[in-house]
Amino acid sequence: MTRHLDQLPGLHEDVVESMPAGGSGTGPAVSGTREPRLPVNLDAGDQASQIDKDVRYIVGLVTSERGLAGPQRADVASRCAWLAEHVEWLAASDYAAEVRAVLAELVSGALRVISPIRKPIALGPCIQTVEDLACEGTLQANITNVDGRHPARIWCTHCGFEANTSHWFRFGEDWREHMRGVATTAVG
Known part of the structure; x- marks a missing residue:
């Protein structure tokens, strides 16, 4: 879990940076027109949202189960750093396997988006x-x-x-x- 929490902030930044397709038109075609494809990487947008949502959910899980206040800042890097401080509790919790699998999938998904090869x-x-x-x-x-x-x-x-x-x-x-x-x- 620690390794994934360390990797996710940088990967999230890389995913966000890959969202604009730089005018290459990799997004969906504009329906009913001859306009070129939209210059947006929808897979990157989906993955960035998934990382944010799942990390926020895991923080909520820890705060509700332990009666703690969450991180001061609401960005992915702050949430991951906060979760890293509670990784021993997470690893010993009933949620350990699920959290491990979610974090691994977030890392894999980010890598698929930022480096398809x-x-x-x-x-x-x-x-x-x-x-x-x-x-x-x-x-x-x-x-x-x-x-x-x-x-x-x-x-x-x-x-x-x-x-x-x-x-x-x-x-x-x-x-x-x-x-x-x-x-x-x-x-x-």
Whole structure:
């Protein structure tokens, strides 16, 4: 959760900056006219709104459950910084898995908007265990490091597992072995 809360303010800024399409006409066509497409990136607008809404919701969850006042400022960066101060409580709460998944999806969604070439690739089921149960998440990967700000990595959409490129070979061996065991169990 901490990693996602650290990443979200910068990603939110990048998403907002990508909303105007610079006159390239990537938005919807003006219906019933020969006018060019609107110079707006609707996906960026949707994602910026989603980040704001979900972060605001998580702040509201913490404030209502803990009887606290929220952050002084209402921007995404202030809310994420405030949430980072309460991440231990969130991680121990009944909402931990849901909050983790929401934050991971916000980060993934922002990356899809600001860098379509870095759209995450779904690898398959996560092999980690969460509270002695198999993780229900999906492993995703970004395999290119375009600008140095968003490095190549593998992560789980649910449990918070992450592997950078220096760990990919060993992780690949573990994943392959796990999947062989799953296939053997299913056949047997």
